[in-house]
Amino acid sequence: MTKKIKTSPHFNALAELNNEQIKKILGHFNPLKVKRGVNLLQEGSVSKHLYYVQVGCIRTFFIDKEGVDKTSYVVAPDNFGTAWSSFIFQQPSAEFIEAAENSELLAISYKEFFNFIQTDLVWKNFYLKILELAYLNQSRKIEALMTLDAKQRYQKLMKGNPALIQKLSNKTLASFLDMREETLSRIKSKK
Amino acid sequence: MTKKIKTSPHFNALAELNNEQIKKILGHFNPLKVKRGVNLLQEGSVSKHLYYVQVGCIRTFFIDKEGVDKTSYVVAPDNFGTAWSSFIFQQPSAEFIEAAENSELLAISYKEFFNFIQTDLVWKNFYLKILELAYLNQSRKIEALMTLDAKQRYQKLMKGNPALIQKLSNKTLASFLDMREETLSRIKSKK
Numbered sequence: 001m002t003k004k005i006k007t008s009p010h011f012n013a014l015a016e017l018n019n020e021q022i023k024k025i026l027g028h029f030n031p032l033k034v035k036r037g038v039n040l041l042q043e044g045s046v047s048k049h050l051y052y053v054q055v056g057c058i059r060t061f062f063i064d065k066e067g068v069d070k071t072s073y074v075v076a077p078d079n080f081g082t083a084w085s086s087f088i089f090q091q092p093s094a095e096f097i098e099a100a101e102n103s104e105l106l107a108i109s110y111k112e113f114f115n116f117i118q119t120d121l122v123w124k125n126f127y128l129k130i131l132e133l134a135y136l137n138q139s140r141k142i143e144a145l146m147t148l149d150a151k152q153r154y155q156k157l158m159k160g161n162p163a164l165i166q167k168l169s170n171k172t173l174a175s176f177l178d179m180r181e182e183t184l185s186r187i188k189s190k191k
Numbered sequence: 192m193t194k195k196i197k198t199s200p201h202f203n204a205l206a207e208l209n210n211e212q213i214k215k216i217l218g219h220f221n222p223l224k225v226k227r228g229v230n231l232l233q234e235g236s237v238s239k240h241l242y243y244v245q246v247g248c249i250r251t252f253f254i255d256k257e258g259v260d261k262t263s264y265v266v267a268p269d270n271f272g273t274a275w276s277s278f279i280f281q282q283p284s285a286e287f288i289e290a291a292e293n294s295e296l297l298a299i300s301y302k303e304f305f306n307f308i309q310t311d312l313v314w315k316n317f318y319l320k321i322l323e324l325a326y327l328n329q330s331r332k333i334e335a336l337m338t339l340d341a342k343q344r345y346q347k348l349m350k351g352n353p354a355l356i357q358k359l360s361n362k363t364l365a366s367f368l369d370m371r372e373e374t375l376s377r378i379k380s381k382k
Contacts, residue, residue, distance in 0.1 A: 062334060062337055062338045063338075064337065064338035064339075065338065065339075065343075070337040070338060072330075072333055072334070072337065084326055084330065085326065085327050085330045085331075088323050088326070088327070089323075089327065094330075094334050095334075121312075124315065124319070127319070128315070128318070128319055128322070131319070131322050131323065131326060132279050132280075132322065134326060135275055135276065135279070135322060135325060135326050135329065136276050136279070136280065138326065138329040138330060138333060139263075139275065139276045139285075139329060140276075141333055142263055142329060142332055142333060142336070143253060143263070143285050143286075145333070145336045145337070146253055146255070146261040146263065146336070146369055147253045147254075147255035147256065147261060148255075148256075152256075178337055
């Protein structure tokens with residue numbers, strides 16, 4: 001059973017839309033079921049879809065030069081995500097996208113999405129909001145990477161989003177917090 | 192004499208506007224001269240201005256728990272910048288903003304900027320473009336922080352933006368690359 005992670009309305013891309021607008025927008029997304037571990041995008045390919053997570057979660061990650069998996073972003077239920085830099089500029093992605101759990105998604109193609117954005121102000125405002133939130137998440141990530149050590153990063157996530165800690169496997173959580181699995185286990189056991 | 196760093200037109204927020212639109216937008220910004228080292232924003236304050244760099248450069252930075260200065264972002268000439276997360280959500284900033292050189296800026300207030308965005312499609316498109324570029328820069332930063340070691344981060348910047356290496360002081364450059372000054376000196380001398 002997958003638990004839903006509640007997001008604050010202020011920090012949800014759909015929060016400023018009325019029900020009719022939400023229905024209209026999500027009505028253009030197509031349902032997609034993916035098994036845990038399935039890649040939705042390979043590094044080097046161009047991201048052609050934006051996803052909305054209904055159940056489960058997806059993550060974006062890099063593979064560094066030593067072959068270590070580094071999670072850059074986790075998209076929890078009720079949130080939108082993709083490999084944004086690749087999607088926006090239609091350039092090869094530095095990141096993979098993977099279903100981190102068995103997931104039920106809604107997907108829209110780049111072409112359709114940007115057509116709507118260019119012609120419909122509701123879509124444009126919606127895109128702006130998703131982008132603002134994606135920016136905010138990234139800047140929190142940079143702050144954590146630059147100013148906190150492994151233990152502090154764990155504690156911050158524990159305080160800010162404890163549901164995510166329960167949701168992710170130890171491997172993915174360690175990769176998301178940019179630490180080794182052994183370090184995560186040590187931190188968890190010392191709590 | 193400050194050298195201008197050329198940005199690719201595709202990656203410039205003004206690139207998709209015609210001269211008249213650029214004039215119209217920048218006409219609402221106010222000129223501001225700041226000496227090197229002056230803070231434009233303190234950590235904990237709300238970012239009330241968006242800046243356009245004409246000459247010089249500004250940077251955003253954190254101070255970590257050990258009191259170490261960590262540069263998150265450098266805004267070169269012809270680019271826009273602020274402490275975005277604070278500016279967008281009008282929340283206290285985790286970052287400082289500082290003039291990294293004697294700089295000539297143009298500034299617009301949050302209030303005026305968001306008024307234009309809500310009423311004028313040219314402004315909205317312009318905002319979307321800056322935000323997309325700010326996102327791209329952040330995601331490159333995350334990739335560098337998560338997947339590259341100190342030497343590789345230096346080499347990547349050397350390849351992608353050599354002018355920035357010449358422009359920034361060793362202290363700021365080391366802080367931007369998330370390494371100690373001694374490490375930077377060692378890498379530079381081994382080139």
